[in-house]
Amino acid sequence: MYWTLELASKLEDAPWPATKEELIDFCIRSGAPQEVVENLMEIEDEGEIYERIEDLWPDYPTKEDFFFNEDEY
Numbered sequence: 001m002y003w004t005l006e007l008a009s010k011l012e013d014a015p016w017p018a019t020k021e022e023l024i025d026f027c028i029r030s031g032a033p034q035e036v037v038e039n040l041m042e043i044e045d046e047g048e049i050y051e052r053i054e055d056l057w058p059d060y061p062t063k064e065d066f067f068f069n070e071d072e073y
Helices: 005-009 020-030 034-041
Strands: none
Touching (some): 020 034
16 A cells, blocks of 8 residues: 555545545545555455544645745744
8 A cells, every 4th residue: 555645635525534435435436546446445444434634644744744934944
């Protein structure tokens, strides 16, 4: 399983919180790339409900990661 920003961005409009099956269904209906569906299928299903993308990809960069604060430099 691998995530890229492009692949993970396909889940930004997902119906959070959601189960694995709901996320897969959303990706299929929204026309997300097959890699996103495959990544979701590889998750071990323990009946978890995922609150946000960070639950799937803990290192998902946020907008703050790309914010440049000129006052700091």
